[in-house]
Amino acid sequence: MFPTLDVELRPGFGLGAFELGASLWNIINMIRQMQHLFPQVDIKYDPDASSTTPIILHLRPHLDLLFSGKNQRLRTICVRKLRDTSPPVTLHYKGSVLSSADEVLRRVGISRNFGPTYPGDDLRYPGVWFSFEEEGIGEGRKGNAHNEDRLQEVKRVLISQKEVDTEQGDALGEVAECPIMNSDIALAIVKVHDGVTLQFYPSNTASLHVRIGTTTAQDLAVSLGRPLRVHYKEDDRMTIHSSLQDESDTGYFYNYFQHGIDFYISGKSHVVKKIILQSNVPGSPLFQVYKRCNWEIEGKPEDDEDDTPPRKRFYDRFETISHFLSPREPPPSMLLDRTNDEEDITLPSATTRLYGYDGIILEVSEASQVISVTLF
Structure with a gap:
């Protein structure tokens, strides 16, 4: 029945x-x-x-x-x-x-x-x-x-939606802003060596600037609410990209799955040390663990009067973003298989690669899609 x-x-x-x-x-x-x-x-x-x-x-x-x-x-x-x-x-x-x-x-x-x-x-x-x-x-x-x-x-x-229900409308287009989106992150603007500026729905909501080395765990809790999970283990595979390591400062993660963002926080000073933004790409190992974070990496303006500095977005191919971060050849990569710790998960493309640049790490799928960005 x-x-x-x-x-x-x-x-x-x-x-x-x-x-x-x-x-x-x-x-x-x-x-x-x-x-x-x-x-x-x-x-x-x-x-x-x-x-x-x-x-x-x-x-x-x-x-x-x-x-x-x-x-x-x-x-x-x-x-x-x-x-x-x-x-x-x-x-x-x-x-x-x-x-x-x-x-x-x-x-x-x-x-x-x-x-x-x-x-x-x-x-x-x-x-x-x-x-x-x-x-x-x-x-x-x-x-x-x-x-x-x-x-x-x-x-x-x-x-x-009534706003997009027209004969000329794109059947696969985007959704008009509506109340159910309120308090969600609309856009995350990434600045290397600085942090991330979070813009929210509705569009007239004040933005939040999270700065590496400045913003505290308490600041995050006040602005974003308590995280869905606090995780007290750092992925050691990421430490290879940082030249400054304090082995006694183990730190912890604030996991905001509902925003597609993790913050790694110092166990001593309780300030943000790393920010991880997730793209939630279908078929990738972390698909649906996190909500998609609509991130854009912002470059330096061409001059003091440039109010529209260049940006690369989550859907740009890795080669394009890599050249944007560094005109040279991509750096050596580190192989990562997130299914190694999950016996019941099998994916056709489970392996990703980590590419480390000055202040930023890209996790890239076999299809050249950037599935996560780490700022440090």
């Missing part, structure tokens, strides 16, 4: 517990707590464009969740196979049952609940549209009248 998937349709905002604009990291963590409803989840993405690929979570058999490629935010929700009873799905809207095991959603039912709209092969309203096809996209408002059978059965329901 399958439990019923009982969800409320909220055009422009979401479906049940799934809210448009939520991060991939948050959604997957939520699904982990709902295994009785979603025992099998497929993750689909383009491995040839792993840093910027849109991601689809397929929650069999009813839901497809589409996430934007850059910010990994939930952009579109697709409800399909409304008649499949394994598990059965019940769809509500403003207190009325649209579809259930006993109620077939038809064209006439949509008109009754949502009112008139333009004629076409699909019925579109702000933030939601109803398709009478199992796959693909109909001709929208160009449909013919002979297709408009009042008893025509709905096969799919799609929910998206």
Whole structure:
């Protein structure tokens, strides 16, 4: 006996517990707590464009969740196979049952609940549209009248933001800023030998400057809240890149998985010694351990009047970022396999390489994607 998937349709905002604009990291963590409803989840993405690929979570058999490629935010929700009873799905809207095991959603039912709209092969309203096809996209408002059978059965329901739900809009574009993003990091501007400036949602929120050697653990707790985990072990494989080591200062990590950032803090002075930013690239060893941190490495301005210094972004290829940091050949790399300590994890590309520069370390995948940045 399958439990019923009982969800409320909220055009422009979401479906049940799934809210448009939520991060991939948050959604997957939520699904982990709902295994009785979603025992099998497929993750689909383009491995040839792993840093910027849109991601689809397929929650069999009813839901497809589409996430934007850059910010990994939930952009579109697709409800399909409304008649499949394994598990059965019940769809509500403003207190009325649209579809259930006993109620077939038809064209006439949509008109009754949502009112008139333009004629076409699909019925579109702000933030939601109803398709009478199992796959693909109909001709929208160009449909013919002979297709408009009042008893025509709905096969799919799609929910998206009202701001981006236009015929000219990019179906794989980014999500408009919305309240669920509030307090999340919108952008992390990296400055070598200095630290990182964190910009938050909403866009009018004051930024936070975390400086290496200056910002304290208490400062972080006040500004970012307590970390999700405090870890008292440093990865010794990183010490090779630093010429100044105090073996008696073991230090500890503040792990902000929800922001995609770790801070390594001195055990003596309790100031930040290192900052690690995670790209959350699909297929990489740390995928979904951290939320994506949208980082950009800022270079020096060309002159005193230059207010737009050059930057390289998380999705730029390693070769481009390496040349930006140092025009010479890339430095020797250190091989890292994060699955060595995890017996139950196997990945097709588990090995990464660490490249050390003056004040910064890049962790690079076999596909030349920078999956993490460490400042020290």
